[in-house]
Amino acid sequence: MTAAALAPIAPASGIRLEIAIAAIPDDERVWVPQAKGVWFRPLLLNTVSGGWCNLLRVRRAGVLSRHRHPMLVVGYVIRGRWKYVEHDWTAEEGSFVFEPPGEVHTLTVPDDCPEMITFFNIQGAMIYVDDQNRQTGYEDVFTKIDMCRTHYRDNGLGASYVDAFIR
Numbered sequence: 001m002t003a004a005a006l007a008p009i010a011p012a013s014g015i016r017l018e019i020a021i022a023a024i025p026d027d028e029r030v031w032v033p034q035a036k037g038v039w040f041r042p043l044l045l046n047t048v049s050g051g052w053c054n055l056l057r058v059r060r061a062g063v064l065s066r067h068r069h070p071m072l073v074v075g076y077v078i079r080g081r082w083k084y085v086e087h088d089w090t091a092e093e094g095s096f097v098f099e100p101p102g103e104v105h106t107l108t109v110p111d112d113c114p115e116m117i118t119f120f121n122i123q124g125a126m127i128y129v130d131d132q133n134r135q136t137g138y139e140d141v142f143t144k145i146d147m148c149r150t151h152y153r154d155n156g157l158g159a160s161y162v163d164a165f166i167r
């Protein structure tokens with residue numbers, strides 16, 4: 001080993017701030033409405049590689065969305081349960097889920113589940129499709145930021161509240 005190889009490995013200067021927060025917030029206003037009975041709570045809005053981490057909270061049963069992922073998604077179920085119509089497994093409280101890029105699936109919550117909360121790490125985008133697989137919409141980190149900004153501006157937290165989650 002040369003002296004150069006043993007040089008100390010120092011933290012880089014100018015790096016982004018870390019984030020360490022209670023994932024489930026005390027303040028209900030932090031939850032951003034997404035649809036009737038559906039909210040998300042931003043945790044990390046990644047504008048560099050494109051993607052986001054959030055909690056998805058659902059308080060209604062039935063079909064929530066049909067969508068395709070162009071990139072990796074992983075999730076961890078914190079509360080309740082849900083399933084994809086296309087698969088025979090159910091994501092239960094405590095389950096880890098990997099959703100492969102390229103898959104199209106239809107998210108549903110069973111009738112007897114009053115609330116589900118799942119952590120999702122979503123890379124790239126969500127591409128929403130109808131039952132014929134025609135695109136009906138999309139979300140990326142920038143549409144998520146816009147939704148948060150509008151919601152926090154209107155509920156008194158302030159538009160800049162979202163900045164704490166943007167990297």
Ligand SMILES: [Fe+2]
Binds near residue numbers: 069
């Ligand atoms: Fe998905």
